Amino acid sequence: MKMICNSVFVMTTLSVLFLTGCGSSPKSSDSRLKVLTSTTFLADITQNIAGERVQVDTLLPIGMDPHAYQAAPADVARIAESNLLILNGLDYELFIAPLLDAARAGGEGLVIEATAGLNPRSTERNANGAESGKGAGQEARDPHMWLDPNLVITYVDNIRAGLIEADPDGARIYQANADAYIVRLRELDAWIVEQTGTIPAERRLLVTNHEALGYFAERYGFEIVDTIIASLSSEAGTSAQALAAVIDEIKASGAPAIFLGEVENADLANQIAEETGVKVVDDLYLESLSAGAPAATYIDMMRHNVSRIVDALK
Ligand SMILES: [Zn+2]
The missing domain is CATH 3.40.50.1980 (Nitrogenase molybdenum iron protein domain)
Incomplete structure (x- = not known):
């Protein structure tokens, strides 16, 4: 798959x-x-x-x-x-x-x-990791609009x-x-604007496992430095060469953390963290709610994710 x-x-x-x-x-x-x-x-x-x-x-x-x-x-x-x-x-x-x-x-x-009726973003970030050859020349529409x-x-x-x-x-x-x-x-959005506003501009940098936070980054003014897997799906793979490129990007940008959904495999992120010294935040809820706290509802899920991102970057 x-x-x-x-x-x-x-x-x-x-x-x-x-x-x-x-x-x-x-x-x-x-x-x-x-x-x-x-x-x-x-x-x-x-x-x-x-x-x-x-x-x-x-x-x-x-x-x-x-x-x-x-x-x-x-x-x-x-x-x-x-x-x-x-x-x-x-x-x-x-x-x-x-x-x-x-x-x-x-x-x-x-x-x-x-x-x-919504206008999806399509992946063009492959330019960054083009040497991976994954999905080259194909345009995929980003489904992660709920974020x-x-x-x-x-x-x-x-x-x-x-x-x-x-x-x-x-x-x-x-x-x-x-x-x-x-x-x-709308209240949730205003709260996110306020919370993310506490992060210094130079630290508004996101590295994620797969390309899940594109809409979030657009709305709240973050730069996506890179993704470990150059795909809109957590199910795609990557290469050693692409991993090395991610490590270079993290070092060059000074991105403080790597963010993953809690359902995602953190092995590669941990490997990158060992080489770069960045923090791994592996408990975002990006694709599913949790049974109880911290993400029992959609609004709770967003509040939890934002709190984790702000804590790691500010
Ligand atoms: Zn996803």
Whole structure:
């Protein structure tokens, strides 16, 4: 499962499509709308908009890296039984295409992409590590938009629209909840601006394991010095030559730390830290919430990540 960057499937060009087939009604005694999201942070965002009116489940369990996810046979049934499936989109759910094909025969439901309508950044940072040859000449769209809360406002708009389409009677509730949640996202953004503002300009330098913090860096004024893996996916590999280049970049820039998601393998980061003396912060929550603290909700996840970044850089 290494060829993450160059895979395409038809879903990415569609913001909305219908699954058709038989068996339209939810099967459990709970008659509420059944909403399934791909990831845990999407489930939390959706629950905030849906409230008690909707049962929200997540396809991937807590702690699972979507870049590395291998679909399970039971996933087809879970998708078929859902009334609304919410994906991040932008090739983040590379596992979903065959599941959707299979589920199409057994259920009907709406599928939406939370990033629909947003303009993704594409990887061009390969110029930096071009000698690695990885993904050369290919343009991959960066799916990690949720790491900028301003972009999550569009997620909320899309999810609210999907909920209203699947359940028009709940429109007022979804609208009110979405409005309230957007206020909280704006507060979160203001808090991040304030917190990151305490980091001296010359230390606003990020080195990450894979290219996860591009939108975050753009919004809050950080420079991405380099990534250990020159890929938008944590599942890609790297070469000794590319590693040496990362070490040179860290030394030349004076970047104080390397940041990883807690689901990522820290071996390479630790190896680089030994050679450069930088700190390794390996407990960011980038792709999944945690079961309890520190990242039980999307907003908590962002607050935790920002606190860790600010602590390491200021
Ligand atoms: Zn990622």
